[in-house]
Amino acid sequence: MLATMCTLSLTPALSLLLRRRHVHRSAVDLPLSSNFSLHCFSPKPPPTLPLHFLYRAPHAPTARTSSPSFTPRAAAGGALLQDAGATAAVLAGAYCLVLAFDTLTERKLIKQKLSRKLVHILSGLLFAISWPIFSTSNVARYFASSVPLVNCLRLVIYGRSLAIDEGLVKSLTREGNPEELLRGPLYYVLILMLCALVFWRESPVGVISLAMMCGGDGVADIMGRRFGLIKLPYNRQKSWVGSISMFISGFLISIGMLYYYSALGYLRLNWMSTIQRVAWVALVATIVESLPTTETVDDNLSVPLISMVVTYLSFGF
Known part of the structure; x- marks a missing residue:
């Protein structure tokens, strides 16, 4: 009697189990045809967003922790330490760069004019490349801009002859006159400050402007x-080789800088449109640099400022 009751009680459960197994096997053994596929059981993919030309890099979610030591004050303190260390490193790097080329010039391994232009090219580009080592805090750009600010104060002091540094004057001027420090070199560091404070890492305007001023104009002069034997018909001080070199180098360095920041997640670009717009910026900057206006407006002002305007109009911000 007990065995009979156990058998009757197990029968519904066993029947349900066999039925589920049958349904599972039926679903697995279904033939795949053009009208029916197992993909119908998977959820539909979310609709793709329309491709925009430029995105801001998404912010990584903030990790939460139950540790009592993790507080907003501790995070802010860590950011300040990071920015202070980055500022010190960039200042030291800038000093070592100038010192290295001064040493090469004193040993007559390279000429003075070439040394000055190489410093012109490398200083601004290395400064822009160093921005990602600063923190993501709101004050990071101010720490970064303090580097050209220090150089700005040095130029004013030595340009006004309040102190004497013959090595600095020789490395940054064409004729060895300290007052030259208050023109081209001073405009140069002011543009570095402007790009760091206003545009920073989230806009292509700053990096393209620095690429055109440092890379484009610097390579054009060298x-x-x-090789500039054939001069421009409207400016006998500029040559076809120099202008073509500025366009090519400015374009390539700008693309390289944008790729650098895109790879780090600060910018997301539609590269077909980006290449066209950067080429347009390089062309306009090259035309402005070739004009006979050097005695009126220094190239360290005209080239980056026109690059900022055209880049802003092309990229949207």
Whole structure:
């Protein structure tokens, strides 16, 4: 009697189990055809967003922790330490760069004019490349801009002859006159400060402007002095080789800088549109640099400022 009751009680459960197994096997053994597929059981993919030309890099979610030591004050203190360390490192790097080329010039391994232009090219580009080592805090750009600010104060002091540094004057001026420090070199560091404070890492305007001022204009001067035999018809001080070199180098360095920040997640770009817009910026900057206005407006002002305007109009911000 007991065995009979156990058998009757197990029968519904066993029947249900066999039925589920049958349904599971039926679902697995279904033939795949053009009208029916197992993909119908998977959820539909979310609709893709329309491709915009430029995105801001998404912010990583803040990790939460139950540790009592993790507080907003501790995070802010860590950011300040990071920014202070980055500022010290960039200042030391800038000093070592100038010192290295001064040493090469004193040993007559490179000429003075070439040394000055190489410092012109590398200083601004290395400064822009160093921005990602600063923190994500709101004050990081102010720490970064303090680097050209220090150099700005040095230029004013030595340009006004309040102190004497013959090595600095020789490395940054064409004729060895300290007052030259208050023109081209001073404009140069002011543009570095402007790009760091206003545009920083989230906009292509700053990096393209620095690429055109440092890379484009710097390479144009080197190539024009060495190979510029055929002068421009409207400016006998500039050559076709120099202008073509500025366009090519400014374009390539700008693309390289944008790729650098895109790879780090600060910018997301539609590269087909980006290449066209950067080429347009490089062309306009090259035309402005070739104009006979050097005696009126220094290239360290005209080239980056026109690059800022055209880049802003092309990229949208």
